[in-house]
Amino acid sequence: MAPVGGRYAAFPPARGGEPRCSVRRLRWCSTLLVATIGLGCVGPARNTTNYRLKARNSAKAAASAVATSQLAATLVRHDDAPWPYVAVVLDSAERDASSVESTFGSIQPPNPRSDHLRDALGHVLNDAVDTISKMRIAARRDARRELLDAAQNLPRVARELRAYQDLSA
Amino acid sequence: MTAQADHLIDAGLLLLDRQVVDCNERQVAKVDDLEIAFDADGRPYVIAILCGPGAYGPRLRGRIGRWVIAIWRRLHPAVDPEPARIPMTAVTKIDSAVHLSVPRTATAAIVLDRWAEEHIVARIPGAGKGEA
Amino acid sequence: MKKLLEVFLGVLTAIGGFVDIGELVANSEAGARYGLALLWPVLLGLVVILLYAEMAGRIATLSQRPVFDLVRERMGERAALLNMLGSVAVNLLTMTAEIAGVALSIQLATDVSYLLLLPLIAFAVWLVVWRVKFSTLENVVGIAGLALFVFVVAIWKMHPDYHTLLSGATHPTVPHGEGHPTYFYWAIAVFGGTIMPYELFFFSSGAVEERWTRRDLSLNRVNVFFGFPVGAVVSIAIMTAAALVLRPAGISVGHLDQAALPVALQLGKVGFAFVLVGFFAALFGASLETVLSNGYVVSQYFGWSWGKLVSPRRAPRFHVVLLISVVAATALALTGIDPVKITEYSIVFSAVVLPLTYFPVLLVANDPTYVGDKTNSRLANALAVAMLIVVTVAGLAAIPLMIATKGGA
Numbered sequence: 206m207a208p209v210g211g212r213y214a215a216f217p218p219a220r221g222g223e224p225r226c227s228v229r230r231l232r233w234c235s236t237l238l239v240a241t242i243g244l245g246c247v248g249p250a251r252n253t254t255n256y257r258l259k260a261r262n263s264a265k266a267a268a269s270a271v272a273t274s275q276l277a278a279t280l281v282r283h284d285d286a287p288w289p290y291v292a293v294v295l296d297s298a299e300r301d302a303s304s305v306e307s308t309f310g311s312i313q314p315p316n317p318r319s320d321h322l323r324d325a326l327g328h329v330l331n332d333a334v335d336t337i338s339k340m341r342i343a344a345r346r347d348a349r350r351e352l353l354d355a356a357q358n359l360p361r362v363a364r365e366l367r368a369y370q371d372l373s374a
Numbered sequence: 375m376t377a378q379a380d381h382l383i384d385a386g387l388l389l390l391d392r393q394v395v396d397c398n399e400r401q402v403a404k405v406d407d408l409e410i411a412f413d414a415d416g417r418p419y420v421i422a423i424l425c426g427p428g429a430y431g432p433r434l435r436g437r438i439g440r441w442v443i444a445i446w447r448r449l450h451p452a453v454d455p456e457p458a459r460i461p462m463t464a465v466t467k468i469d470s471a472v473h474l475s476v477p478r479t480a481t482a483a484i485v486l487d488r489w490a491e492e493h494i495v496a497r498i499p500g501a502g503k504g505e506a
Numbered sequence: 507m508k509k510l511l512e513v514f515l516g517v518l519t520a521i522g523g524f525v526d527i528g529e530l531v532a533n534s535e536a537g538a539r540y541g542l543a544l545l546w547p548v549l550l551g552l553v554v555i556l557l558y559a560e561m562a563g564r565i566a567t568l569s570q571r572p573v574f575d576l577v578r579e580r581m582g583e584r585a586a587l588l589n590m591l592g593s594v595a596v597n598l599l600t601m602t603a604e605i606a607g608v609a610l611s612i613q614l615a616t617d618v619s620y621l622l623l624l625p626l627i628a629f630a631v632w633l634v635v636w637r638v639k640f641s642t643l644e645n646v647v648g649i650a651g652l653a654l655f656v657f658v659v660a661i662w663k664m665h666p667d668y669h670t671l672l673s674g675a676t677h678p679t680v681p682h683g684e685g686h687p688t689y690f691y692w693a694i695a696v697f698g699g700t701i702m703p704y705e706l707f708f709f710s711s712g713a714v715e716e717r718w719t720r721r722d723l724s725l726n727r728v729n730v731f732f733g734f735p736v737g738a739v740v741s742i743a744i745m746t747a748a749a750l751v752l753r754p755a756g757i758s759v760g761h762l763d764q765a766a767l768p769v770a771l772q773l774g775k776v777g778f779a780f781v782l783v784g785f786f787a788a789l790f791g792a793s794l795e796t797v798l799s800n801g802y803v804v805s806q807y808f809g810w811s812w813g814k815l816v817s818p819r820r821a822p823r824f825h826v827v828l829l830i831s832v833v834a835a836t837a838l839a840l841t842g843i844d845p846v847k848i849t850e851y852s853i854v855f856s857a858v859v860l861p862l863t864y865f866p867v868l869l870v871a872n873d874p875t876y877v878g879d880k881t882n883s884r885l886a887n888a889l890a891v892a893m894l895i896v897v898t899v900a901g902l903a904a905i906p907l908m909i910a911t912k913g914g915a
Contacts, residue, residue, distance in 0.1 A: 265756075265758075266758070268756055269756060269757045269758045272755040272756050272757045273755075273757050273764060273767070275755070276751075276755065276757075276767050276771060279771060280767075280770055280771060283774070284774075284775075285770055285771060285774040285775060285778070286770045286774070286775060286778050287615070287775065287778070288617075289614070289615060289616050289617035290614050290615065290617075290763070290766070290770070290778065292617045293613055293614055293617055293763050294763045294764070294767070297760075297761040297763055297764075301760065301761075345617070390582075391578050391579045391582060391583060391586075392579060393571065393575050393806075393809055394809065399570070400811055400816075400820075401805075401809060401810065401811040401812065402809070402811075403808075403809040403810075404578065404807075404808060404809030406583070406809075425809070430583065430808075433583050434583055434584060434587070435584075438587075469569070469875060470569035470570070470571050470875060470876045471569075471570070471571065478811070484811075486823065487810065487811065487822055487823055488822075490822035490823045490826050491819050491822035494822065494826055494829075495818050495819055495822040495825050495826065496819055496822075498636070498818070500636065500637055500818075501817065501818045501819045502817025502818055502819050502820070503817050503819060503820075504817075504819040504820065505819075505820055
């Protein structure tokens, strides 16, 4: 009498042996996962081209938040959605915009010539965050008038951001 | 392998890793390993199904297998524990599952189920009725 | 009438499976970014899930063996262990995102931070899997999930140029300024979202629990071929709405709230109310499905007794797994990790686990010991093999693409 393990020859299991490295492979995958998540962060800009590319992407991401806020303003204008929803939309748009602003601000410009780009775009990004913040504050106070007033600034911000989105690399 | 006997089966393919169900179609365990004996001609016969960590651990092999066995030995009340055993005489049918002629409560394979029931699940309100 | 109600098993699986938080956000993002150029992965995913859910349902009906029994039988204890651990990990990530998603959908209506709502939602999810009868759950969630058809209504009210939409879908092009790797990363995200592994686990285990018999084979077909396309329609509608409204505005979708914008803009407060009910139902359904799937996968791997129709005391280890899963997912969600990012990762990782789950299903669907004379037709086999190759390629490409594109950035 004996247990029939894979080892024991009497009834070898019909399927082939397992690759020995499977557990190690799993470990490798989890390392990759950690590495992938780490890659999300923004590194330093290597040169002017790279910096301009990063500026362009930042402008694009901020423009998305601004456009979202514009749609939120449309909702308010037509009384198409309850206040809490408008507040949530503006809140996440604000968080997106301010994360773009702080990320762009923290990139080291590669040379003094890039400082101008940094200041100019930084100013527009700041303007975007400010406007969306004002709208979010108004939304949480159910203040229709103030929200729409603040929203009047959005088309200008959007236009300025568009100029940076066409930035040649 | 020629069909020289009716009961000659490929135990690895047909039995190992199958679900064991009781006379009420309730799940009992998996066929984690088999116990075999040899007749006078040296032909092997399956005489029992082994299940639970004691049978599963050795088949896993490697470090994880050793851990399973070590934890099982440490937590098992017996000094030199044996894996849970279901004799083939209790088996009525083998198809997509291994069917037993007895209820699951009559097998040794549900000791851990009982433990989890008594110590965790039964203490939460609304756990319902247990088995007879 | 009973038959009609039972179709909701399929509808629930489909709404909860096709339309979960990853789907809501990934499809909105895909639509906002690529228009309908990523419609084909949805259709491809639909074919895959139709084929394999039908097989899994047929096997479960004829042999009472759910999917993970097959995985263990055909792949042995070691390979199946890896698959089990992988599936549990993917399930946990998905569950985290779904539970957070339920809280987010309530946040949309109340502006109360979803983190505060999380413990309450998690408790409700656990209470349902602990006590509520399966059929009640299916019907309520299935019907409420249909509220998402409001996306179809919204599109219809927009009077879009269907011809342009169709040609965008049939002649997919990568827009200027977008790289091909990113396009294919999103293709895998959309494809993977439609064939999340828990859909098969849940569907086949449900069929076993409802004790389907040979007579129910047609029911299985109706469930699969009605339920999943319903989910696909909703999921395509979400993508189209984003393509029509968010894409022209240059919006990239990263939050659940943005997915509701097209409907609110078109249909106002009433439409928005439907969206909320639909989001809540779909996400709550998906939470239940992922939690239960974890119990199914682990119990079926080890051969423990499992099921929602028996009392918890009769399936104690199954319920211990459910409890641990809910607690773990809630803890992970409470760290404030972005639920949307988490689903995107879980979808991509699920593409890696899937082939290991589909392969045994395909093998057993051809094994007369299990399905008697109802083995696959040649056509079904040819299609299934082709789709298995597609799924495998997607699985192999998923992680490299994810790294190369920094998660589709």
